[in-house]
Amino acid sequence: MNYGSLLAGILVLYLAGAFAALICPRNVRLGNTLSQSFSSMASLLGIYLSGSLLLQGPTRGLVYSHVLNVPNITITVTIDSLSAFFLLALSILTLAVSIYSRGYLSHYYHQRNVGLFNLLYNFFILTMISVMTSGNIIFFLISWEMMSLLSYFLVVFEGESRENQRAGLIYLIMTHIGTAFLVIAFMLLYQTTHSFDQSQLHLWVDSPVKNWIFIFLLVGFGTKAGVIPFHVWLPYAHPAAPSNVSALMSGIMIKTAVYGLMRFVLPMITPGYEWWGLAVLLIGTASTFLGVAYALMEHDIKRLLAYHSIENIGIIFIGLGLSFYARAAGNQTLCALSLAASLFHLLNHTVFKGALFLGAGSVHYATRTKDLEKLGGLMKKMPYTGFFILIASLAISAIPPFNGFVSEWLTYQALFANLSSHSTASQLLSIVAVAMLAMAGAMAAYCFVKLLGVAFLGLPRSRQAAEAQEVPGSMKTGMGVLVMLCLVLGVFPRPVWVMLDAVTRSLLGQSIMNGAQGGFFYIYFPLETTVSALSPLMVLLAGILLFVAVGLLVKLLGGKFGQRRYGTWDCGFDGLNARMQYSATGFTKPLRIVFRGLYRPTRELRIEEGASRYYPESTTYLVTTRSVFEEYIYAPLISAFTKLARKTRFIIQTGSIHDYLIYIFLTVVALLLYNGFNN
Amino acid sequence: MQNVLYIPVQLAVMLLLAPLVNGIIKKIKAVSQKRKGPPVLQLYYDFYKLMKKGTVVSETSSWIFRAAPYIYFTAILTAALFVPVTTVLAPFSVTGDMILAVYLLALARFFMALAGLDTGSTFGGMGSSREMMISALLEPSLLVSLFIVGLIAGSTSLYEIMKFSVLSGITILQPVYFLIFLALWIVLIAETARIPVDDPSTHLELTMVHEAMLLEYSGRQLVLMELGAALKQLIFITLLANVFIPTDIFVQGRGFLVTVILSLGFYFVKVVGIACVTAVIEINTVKLRLFSVPNLAALSFAFAFLGFVQYFVIGR
Incomplete structure (x- = not known):
C-alpha cells in the first residue's frame, strides 16, 4: 500500500475518533467505545506504517506538499526514518492508552x-x-502551538479546583516561554538561510548567531522536555491531568522536544561547536540526578512519576549530548551509537512510563487517592495492576531482563567509548555522567521499592485501600500491552536496533551495525559494540535454567515439613497494625538526611495532649522539602517581572485607548521610515 | 572443552566456597576475642539443618515474599556467571559484562527490599530503607571503579579485564589499580553488610540493615537468602582477587587439567587471604553510625575519582 494513503487513513481515523461522540450524543458509553476504537485502529495503522518504513532501510520520503498562497508557508508532510521512529513510539503508546x-x-x-x-x-x-512529520518550519510551529494548547485543555479537564487551574496556568506559561524562544531561534535562522524548508537545514552557514540559535533552541525545546532547570511545570501538570493524558504527555509529548533537537540542531553541528554537546550532556546529567532525587521525596504517585520523567529525559539527553559532541569532534561511530542509545531509551521510556502512568491511573480509579500514605496491601486486591506496576518499575530502574536496562547499557557503552576521546572536558563530564547514571539507577530502584512496598505490600493504610477492587478488563489490557513490551524489547532488542540503524544511516550516514549483520529474523543476535556485547536472551535463558535448577534442588534437598502461615512478629504487642509499618515518608528519611543540603527539609511535630502527657490525643508529623529551583530561580524572576509590570502600568500601559492609538500610529510610521531608508 | 567446563566449574567453586568465607571470618574474630568460635564449616551445617525444616510465612505477605528468595538467589547466581573465578577457562560466549552483573545484583536487592516491606513489620521496612540508601550511595563508586579498570583493559567484560590484568603483572602495585582497589574494598564492605557499615552477627533492632530484611524468613527460604548473600560477597572478593592480584600468569605452560587446578588453588588462597584481611579490619573497627556511611561512600568515590585522574594525567 502507498504510504501516503496510509497516512491519510490515520488522519481520517483520528478525525473519526474525535467526532465519534456526535454519532450517538445520547449514549455516552457507546460514543466513548467508538471513539477509542477508532483511535486504536489509527494507532495500529501507525505502527504498521512506521514499522515497515523503518525495516526497509533509511528513507527520506516526501509524502505530501501543499503550497499555500501565503509566502513561506507550505504544508509539507514528510516521513523520514527519524519521524518514523517517533511515530512508532507514539503509535505504540496511543494504542495502549486508547484501549x-x-x-x-x-x-x-x-x-x-x-x-x-x-x-x-x-x-x-x-x-x-x-x-x-512536518517539513516546514512555520507548519512545525503551528502544530507545536496547537499541541501545547490542546494539552493544556486536557490538563485542566478534570476540574475547576484551584490547584488544577494553577497547574494548568504554570504549564501554559512555561510552554509559551518555550515557544517564544523557538520563534526567536527560527527567525534568526531565517535571517541566515532565507528558507523555512526543514530539508535545507544542513546548509546553515557558520555565522556568529549560530551559537545563539542553539541556545534559543535548547531553551525552547528544553522547556517542553522538562529538563532541569526548565522542569517546574512537569510536577504540577502531570498530577492534575487525567492519567491517560499524563501517560501521553510524559510518554511522548515531552519527547517531541527531543525530536526537535535532533531535527534542527544535529544537522547544523560542525567542527568547532563541541561545547553544544557538552552543554546538553551537562543538562542531561543534572536532570538525571535531580529528577530522581526529587522523585524520592514525593508521595503523590503521579508527581513521583512526573519527576521520574525528568530523570529519564536526562538519560535521553546524556545520549543526545554525546552524539552532538561526537559529531562536532568528528567521531561518526560514537555519534551514531549515542544517538541510537538516546533513541532506544526514548522508546523504552515511552513504554514503561506509559505503563506506570496507566498503573497510577488504575490505583486512583480503584481507591480514589493518589497519596501513597493512604494505600497499602493492594497486591492482593489488585493482582494484575500490582504485577504490571512491578514489571514496569523494574524496567524503569534499569533492571535486567527488561527494556530499561538495554538502553541504559547502551548509554553506558556510549559514555565508555567517549572516555577514550581526546578532550579532558568531555572525559571528565563522561565519568561524572557515569557516576550520576549509576546513582540514579540505584535511587530509582529505591524510589520504586518505596512505591511498590508502600502502596502494594503490607497492610492497607486506609479504608479505600482495604476495599479496592481490580480495574476492568480494558484497563488491564492497556497496561498489559505496554508491560509485555517492556519484556519483549528487553529480551529482543535486535529489531529495534535494526530500525535504529535505518535512522542513523538516514540522519548521519553512519551504520550502528557491528559484528554479526543479519536481518530482522536474527532477533537472538546480541547487541554489540566495539568493546562489549550483550545478549539479553541468553542471559534470560541462563537465568531461567538456574531458577528451575534451584527450585528443583531445593525441593530435592528440602525436608518434608510444609509451609505454615502465621502472623508477622509484632514484638509481643497485641497484633500488627498498619501504623506500625514504615510509611513512605519514613522510608526515604535516610536519603533526606544525607542530601539535606539539597532538600532543605523542615519538620514539624504537633502533639495534642489529652488527659495525660503519655497518652496524646493526636500526633501530627509534617515534613516538607523545598524546591531549590522554584525558590531561588523562579521566585525572584517572577517577582522582578511583576514589579516591572506594575511600573509599565503607570508609565506606558495606562489603559487609555488614545495612548494605544498613538503607539500604533508611531509604530507604523517608524516601520515605513525604516523601509523607506532601507530601499 | 574449555567452554563446556566453564559454567559447572564456575558455579561449583562459587557455591562451595561462598559459605566458607563467612566461616573463616567468624573463626578469626572468635580467636581474636579468645573464644573458640564455631567450626569453620558451621554455615554448611546450618544450611543443611534449615533445609530440612519447615517454613513459616507471614499472613500479611503476598506472593512477592515467597518468590523473593528464589529470584534473589537466582539473580546473584546469574551475576556470578559473569565474574570468572579463573581466566584459564574461557566463558561459553561473551553475552554479558560488568554492567550486567552490577544490575543483576540490583535485581536481587530490589526483591530483597520488597520482601522486607511485604510482611508489614517495622524491622523489614527499616532494613529495606537503609539497604537502598547504602546501595544508592555506593553505586557510583562501584561503576566508576569498574569503568576505569575497563578503560585500561579496553573492554567492559570482566573476563577481558581479568585477562588483561594477567598480562600486566601484579596490578595492585600500580597506582591506578591500587586506588581503585581501595575504592572497591569499601564497596565490598558496605555491599556485603560487614562492619563498619552493618554488623552481620547481631539482631540489635536499631542497628541492623541486612538482617532486618530477613527477619521473617525461615527454613529453606532463609537458606536461599543467606547463601545468596554469601555468594554476593564472594563475587566482590573474586573481583578484587582476579583483577588486582592476578596469578594466572604463574600457571601457564602446563597441561590443561594441571593449569585449571593450579589456577583454582591460587584463587582459593587469594580468597582466604582477602577473608582474613576483612576479618582483621572487622576486629579493629567499630560499627559506624548509619549517617556516617555517606562519608565512607564519599571516601570510596574519592579513591575511584583519584584513580581516574591518575590514569589520565600520569598514566597507570
Missing part, C-alpha cells in the same frame, strides 16, 4: 463531557503526529 481509556473514562460518564475529552484527545494525538 485503556475505554474503561478508564467510564468514571467520567455523566459527570464530565467525555465526548469533548475524546475530541481533544484525538486532536492532541494528531497535532503530535503533525509535529513529527
Whole structure:
C-alpha cells in the first residue's frame, strides 16, 4: 500500500475518533467505545506504517506538499526514518492508552463531557503526529502551538479546583516561554538561510548567531522536555491531568522536544561547536540526578512519576549530548551509537512510563487517592495492576531482563567509548555522567521499592485501600500491552536496533551495525559494540535454567515439613497494625538526611495532649522539602517581572485607548521610515 | 572443552566456597576475642539443618515474599556467571559484562527490599530503607571503579579485564589499580553488610540493615537468602582477587587439567587471604553510625575519582 494513503487513513481515523461522540450524543458509553476504537485502529495503522518504513532501510520520503498562497508557508508532510521512529513510539503508546481509556473514562460518564475529552484527545494525538512529520518550519510551529494548547485543555479537564487551574496556568506559561524562544531561534535562522524548508537545514552557514540559535533552541525545546532547570511545570501538570493524558504527555509529548533537537540542531553541528554537546550532556546529567532525587521525596504517585520523567529525559539527553559532541569532534561511530542509545531509551521510556502512568491511573480509579500514605496491601486486591506496576518499575530502574536496562547499557557503552576521546572536558563530564547514571539507577530502584512496598505490600493504610477492587478488563489490557513490551524489547532488542540503524544511516550516514549483520529474523543476535556485547536472551535463558535448577534442588534437598502461615512478629504487642509499618515518608528519611543540603527539609511535630502527657490525643508529623529551583530561580524572576509590570502600568500601559492609538500610529510610521531608508 | 567446563566449574567453586568465607571470618574474630568460635564449616551445617525444616510465612505477605528468595538467589547466581573465578577457562560466549552483573545484583536487592516491606513489620521496612540508601550511595563508586579498570583493559567484560590484568603483572602495585582497589574494598564492605557499615552477627533492632530484611524468613527460604548473600560477597572478593592480584600468569605452560587446578588453588588462597584481611579490619573497627556511611561512600568515590585522574594525567 502507498504510504501516503496510509497516512491519510490515520488522519481520517483520528478525525473519526474525535467526532465519534456526535454519532450517538445520547449514549455516552457507546460514543466513548467508538471513539477509542477508532483511535486504536489509527494507532495500529501507525505502527504498521512506521514499522515497515523503518525495516526497509533509511528513507527520506516526501509524502505530501501543499503550497499555500501565503509566502513561506507550505504544508509539507514528510516521513523520514527519524519521524518514523517517533511515530512508532507514539503509535505504540496511543494504542495502549486508547484501549485503556475505554474503561478508564467510564468514571467520567455523566459527570464530565467525555465526548469533548475524546475530541481533544484525538486532536492532541494528531497535532503530535503533525509535529513529527512536518517539513516546514512555520507548519512545525503551528502544530507545536496547537499541541501545547490542546494539552493544556486536557490538563485542566478534570476540574475547576484551584490547584488544577494553577497547574494548568504554570504549564501554559512555561510552554509559551518555550515557544517564544523557538520563534526567536527560527527567525534568526531565517535571517541566515532565507528558507523555512526543514530539508535545507544542513546548509546553515557558520555565522556568529549560530551559537545563539542553539541556545534559543535548547531553551525552547528544553522547556517542553522538562529538563532541569526548565522542569517546574512537569510536577504540577502531570498530577492534575487525567492519567491517560499524563501517560501521553510524559510518554511522548515531552519527547517531541527531543525530536526537535535532533531535527534542527544535529544537522547544523560542525567542527568547532563541541561545547553544544557538552552543554546538553551537562543538562542531561543534572536532570538525571535531580529528577530522581526529587522523585524520592514525593508521595503523590503521579508527581513521583512526573519527576521520574525528568530523570529519564536526562538519560535521553546524556545520549543526545554525546552524539552532538561526537559529531562536532568528528567521531561518526560514537555519534551514531549515542544517538541510537538516546533513541532506544526514548522508546523504552515511552513504554514503561506509559505503563506506570496507566498503573497510577488504575490505583486512583480503584481507591480514589493518589497519596501513597493512604494505600497499602493492594497486591492482593489488585493482582494484575500490582504485577504490571512491578514489571514496569523494574524496567524503569534499569533492571535486567527488561527494556530499561538495554538502553541504559547502551548509554553506558556510549559514555565508555567517549572516555577514550581526546578532550579532558568531555572525559571528565563522561565519568561524572557515569557516576550520576549509576546513582540514579540505584535511587530509582529505591524510589520504586518505596512505591511498590508502600502502596502494594503490607497492610492497607486506609479504608479505600482495604476495599479496592481490580480495574476492568480494558484497563488491564492497556497496561498489559505496554508491560509485555517492556519484556519483549528487553529480551529482543535486535529489531529495534535494526530500525535504529535505518535512522542513523538516514540522519548521519553512519551504520550502528557491528559484528554479526543479519536481518530482522536474527532477533537472538546480541547487541554489540566495539568493546562489549550483550545478549539479553541468553542471559534470560541462563537465568531461567538456574531458577528451575534451584527450585528443583531445593525441593530435592528440602525436608518434608510444609509451609505454615502465621502472623508477622509484632514484638509481643497485641497484633500488627498498619501504623506500625514504615510509611513512605519514613522510608526515604535516610536519603533526606544525607542530601539535606539539597532538600532543605523542615519538620514539624504537633502533639495534642489529652488527659495525660503519655497518652496524646493526636500526633501530627509534617515534613516538607523545598524546591531549590522554584525558590531561588523562579521566585525572584517572577517577582522582578511583576514589579516591572506594575511600573509599565503607570508609565506606558495606562489603559487609555488614545495612548494605544498613538503607539500604533508611531509604530507604523517608524516601520515605513525604516523601509523607506532601507530601499 | 574449555567452554563446556566453564559454567559447572564456575558455579561449583562459587557455591562451595561462598559459605566458607563467612566461616573463616567468624573463626578469626572468635580467636581474636579468645573464644573458640564455631567450626569453620558451621554455615554448611546450618544450611543443611534449615533445609530440612519447615517454613513459616507471614499472613500479611503476598506472593512477592515467597518468590523473593528464589529470584534473589537466582539473580546473584546469574551475576556470578559473569565474574570468572579463573581466566584459564574461557566463558561459553561473551553475552554479558560488568554492567550486567552490577544490575543483576540490583535485581536481587530490589526483591530483597520488597520482601522486607511485604510482611508489614517495622524491622523489614527499616532494613529495606537503609539497604537502598547504602546501595544508592555506593553505586557510583562501584561503576566508576569498574569503568576505569575497563578503560585500561579496553573492554567492559570482566573476563577481558581479568585477562588483561594477567598480562600486566601484579596490578595492585600500580597506582591506578591500587586506588581503585581501595575504592572497591569499601564497596565490598558496605555491599556485603560487614562492619563498619552493618554488623552481620547481631539482631540489635536499631542497628541492623541486612538482617532486618530477613527477619521473617525461615527454613529453606532463609537458606536461599543467606547463601545468596554469601555468594554476593564472594563475587566482590573474586573481583578484587582476579583483577588486582592476578596469578594466572604463574600457571601457564602446563597441561590443561594441571593449569585449571593450579589456577583454582591460587584463587582459593587469594580468597582466604582477602577473608582474613576483612576479618582483621572487622576486629579493629567499630560499627559506624548509619549517617556516617555517606562519608565512607564519599571516601570510596574519592579513591575511584583519584584513580581516574591518575590514569589520565600520569598514566597507570
